[in-house]
Amino acid sequence: MKKQIFRLMTAMVMCAAAVLSIGCEPEPEPEPEVKPVFPSLIEKVVKSGETVTLSINPNMAWKVSIPSSAAQYFSLVDAAGQLSLMGEAGSQQIKIKVADQDEFDTDRVCEVSLTMDGKTQTIAKLTRMKLARTVNVYVAEYDEAAIDFKSNGEGGYVYGSTPVQALDFLWHNEQYMHRIVVETNFKWAIGGELPAWINPSVTSGEAGRTEVFVRTVKEAYPFTAESVELVINDFTNESAPVEAGKLKVNMPACEAVCEVAIASALTFNAEGHYYNASSESYIETGAIATMTAPKGAELYKVVKDNGYLFASSPENDWITITWEEEWDAAADKAGVWARKFFVAATANEGAAREGMLVALPRTVASKISDPNFDLFNSEGTALKTEYEQYVVATVKQEAPAVAEDKGVIYANDIETMHAFTADFTELAAGSWPWQNSWASIPNAYKLTYRSNDSGDDLIFSKPFSRYEIYGFDGSYGSTYDLSTCWITIEESAEYKQLTNGYKVRMRLGNDPANGLYPNTQAGSDGENEATIVFYDENDVAYALIYCVMDPTYMYVPEVSGEVKFADPATAAAYGATLEKIVEGDPDYSAEDTGMGVLQYRLTHTSAMGAMATLQMPSYKTAICYPSESWLSTQLVEGGTQVMMNPEGDEAKGHILYYAADYSVLVRLVCVFNYTE
Incomplete structure (x- = not known):
């Protein structure tokens, strides 16, 4: 029994020990808590149009966002228009685009946020600064x-x-x-x-x-x-x-403005006609000018009479100034006004006279009370020094021309004849037909027409009582029937009473009554010739006119000792220049100078038309070098035409003009240098 009790107790102890042994073993440790790790804040100033890259390395699932208030100015490149991007843990490149749009009054800020595990932090602050206006x-x-x-x-x-x-x-x-x-x-x-x-x-x-x-x-x-x-x-x-x-x-201040656009020298003939330099002729309208100034500026006519100057007196009445229009009403208060005026001269019956135009600005004119005293020195013989700068033009008028002996027959207006392709000149002694029995006639002339409409009045200072017309053979032939002759002489209604003016008419072509005018015979160059012999009151031949109708005739002005443009203004407009070649010039020839050859250079720089008309001494023929067709010359109305038409932009050649004896008169170097 005791034995059983012992065994039972032993078993119980062992069980208790086992239980105690089991209860004393350690429990397993729990897993550590994972927390989001945020990067440090980046602050950056950015520019319009810039792309900013943010490098992040989130340790868990993430979301990057930008605020909607900044979406107009900043955007997530890979977000397809959305305001946020999401991803898993790991290294990431976040790209943010800055709008390419400058602003002048507001800084634009974008705070980029990163969200992980429900927590959000700002990881970048991007600022696009406002632009300064310049x-x-x-x-x-x-x-x-x-x-x-x-x-x-x-x-x-x-x-x-x-x-x-x-x-x-x-x-x-x-x-x-x-x-x-x-x-x-x-x-x-x-x-x-x-x-x-x-x-x-x-x-x-x-x-x-x-x-x-x-x-x-x-x-x-x-x-x-x-x-x-x-x-x-x-x-x-x-x-x-x-x-x-x-x-x-x-x-x-505009008070000091006073400009006058006018020729610096005004010339009038005795009749009061103004010489126009551009047309090289006298015109009746006077000189045209413009004065640009405020009201109160003055234009004085100053003339010299017996050595003294006058600015406001009857002595300067021969210069007339006519304003095209009166002052505008607004001119009293302000403004510079351009006013056109005409300067003319009355007819002059005395000695040549001269004057000047003095334009005073408003600031200066206001100080003048009596121009006859204020403008001139104490002697009244010259402008005061301070007013000399205001002289804008000199004025001169010629005295009446002294009657000259123009011959027993002369052209009333030779310039008009030239304009109508005609000419009237004295014949050289011994020239055809001033020969044989006519050699003793004291006066001989040549009248050349190109067409039926050519010509102008001839003045006979010695009247004629009758005339005869001879044909192509001159004094060796017989007279024409005046009633059917192709040449007629008609009284000039305008000039008959005062100057014995007549018109010599040459008519070739159809005649209603007689068909072609008879008694014409063409010369070697296709011209038609006849000679008129005039007799005085004693029936003595005192003059002859050799008449030539030449369809190829061109009037070329006689120029001696120089070469010049027939029309300088037109030549300049077409980019042409003409210069005399002198020693030291690469184109100069001492040999030509020694032989009396005129040396000039004609240059064209415009593509408007490489053509110019020159006037030079009368010549027989001309030869172009090189002979290619780009360079040519010919006689035209008013002179000698030179034409350049090379294939490229640059070319150079020359033309030699020969006299009748084939000596060189002119060497013209021709340069084409087109510049845009």
């Missing part, structure tokens, strides 16, 4: 020598490199003006109302450089100087423009 104004450079703005060779102008704060106008082409460049980084426009005297070509522009031709309104120029500030606005938002800069514009 306004710079540059003025065009002015070439004083060329009296014009400097060209850049591409149709524009050269501008300075330093911005200006103020614009001072230049006087150019009879007005105040300037050329400027407005350079901005925004769409701009001039704000406010412009003064009446300014008229820019544009008043607004886009960002970048805008050329502006700052013109002015002459009729609104102030008498005294004025300055205004032009406000340059940011006009990006047209409903709410923002002032971005100012430009001060200085308008000079």
